[in-house]
Amino acid sequence: MNYNTYDCIDAGTENCPCYLALTGDCLICSRLQGKDCCDCNWRGVCIYNEFVQGNRKVNNPRAEFEAKILEKKFYLDDLVIFVLDVGKGFAIKASHPGSYVFLRGRESSHFYDLPISVMHADVEKGTIHVAVKIIALKTKALLEESERFILRGVYRNGIQGVSALRPSRTKGQKILLIAKGIGVAPAILTANALRRQNKVDFVLDTEKISTELIHDYLEGKYKIGDVKEEINCSDELGTIKYLTLNNEEDQKDLLRLLKKENYDCVSVLASDYFVDTIGALVRKTLPEAKFANSNNFRICCGEGICGACSFVNDAGETIRMCKCQRKE
Template identity: 45%
Template sequence: MSERLSCIDAGSEYCPCHLAETNDCLICSQLQGKSFCDCNWSGVCIYQNFYWCGNKKNDVRTVVEGKIIERKRVHEEIVVFKLAVTKTLARQLKQPGSYVFLRDPEKPYFFNVPMSIMDANENTGEIHIAAQIIGPKTKSLLECKDKILIKGPYWNGVLGIKNLKITKGENVLIAARGIALAPSVLAIKYLLKNDNKITFIMDPGKLGMVFVHDYIKDLKLKTIELNFKEEKGVKDFSNILKNGNYSLVYSAGSDRFHKRVEKAIDEMEENIKFVITNNSHMCCGEGVCGSCSHKTKGGNTVKMCKCQLDAKELLEGRKVNG
């Protein structure tokens, strides 16, 4: 693999992973079957860790039982779960882009469904998740009474996370639509912690409502509601972008929504950092099943549950129309 790729799990307690055992590591050239070191990883040597582990993967994420503290129906299709977990897991899930797999304890493993974390509190050991009830997996969550199975933590729900984390004391524009309003809460809190000034563009989408008001009402940010499906909404967004001197734009929504945001950025002809939510289809979260596979410019197939790709490269590769 000649491309320089980055892995969200590199250097974590879950590295090396299953991919190291099959010579499919995203980072380590020797764990890609090569006989030499040609990685761009500046942390502790992944190959060395693999060797110390007896040529085996490190710890794997486990399934834990979470207690349902509250289940609130905020919309016909949206249910917000407030779940009790360990303080350690809650802390691990405070990062923007964090997600877990949820499942009804009475259902088999293939009912695991990925869910973005909307909020997390390590002091109380709580996580909040907004689930859009659509298919059999999400419908099964409504059958959970007191407990729910949780597998995590996973972190690759945001592409361009490095750009988000290095942004400090800047003007930031966040645009989110529909259910993607939920993962925007963690991003907002992280950016505010780094003294950024935030303008939050909220598109109610097909839901017809903004369900995160309770999570942002006490935060210091500017909020604006727009409809990106209307020409006026797109024009208003472009004007806000042009007049705000923003150094970073965070887009949360479908790939088509990302393209509309990207188009407005391109019209600026300025060096604005672009961060997007990862809309790849997650199934196992470990880079094994292949459901999140994406072909890069270099012709390599990577697993988007782990790989950090440039937002524009991903959208271009998917041939998404605005």
């Protein structure tokens, strides 16, 4: 693995060492990759030592459990929100930007496991809210479940560049979240995690999403800015602007916004096309700003095992994007 390019999102957490340590495929530790010397450049607790001291077992593997469905609400014919009872401890873990879980119905096989971004985590109630866009077999199967889901998680790698959005490291910053469609879900979770100590604004493209959902989850927290007016934010409330991201005039509005506000971090939570096009605009306009984007690779297991999310880089190394986090 290219240590200068990627980190492992699970390295040094309660889920490390993971299954990859058992097969000599650890993404960080050179000893667990079969080398005779340590050249991992890892600055945390020694992963190899943890593995040996832990009797060469996976540490705290993510287990499946049944999560009760407390509420199911349709916002569109093909957009539904599930509120799930997961307990306070799980809700705390799920409250961080980039969090996602795997869901399936109780009668479905493991082939139906579906990664879903956490949209809202209510720590006091011990619940999480997830938004599901009904598209094909897996999402349709979730609708057939009325009482409980089989849930596995929490997983952390839903956003690339997430280090710029971690609450423990991000204070007093100006942040812009640009979201389209179901990308609104991780954007809402990110905003809720950061808005108390940062100024967080939204640019939203509501194609295939419901403005009622935005009203329900952001009401009272943000001001609605007119699309054609200059943004005007208070210290207490960020601003939501509705733009069409593939509209040339609206892109000019976005450009003016970027220049005026000079954000410290911009996150694009949308399809790869908009990550590339809007990302290029952001990097050109604000070259010093940190950049984060939705992880749109085809995540299937979340553990780096199946290879569905993998690609081979120019150095011939296999990069597992369910666990790999690019270095900034």
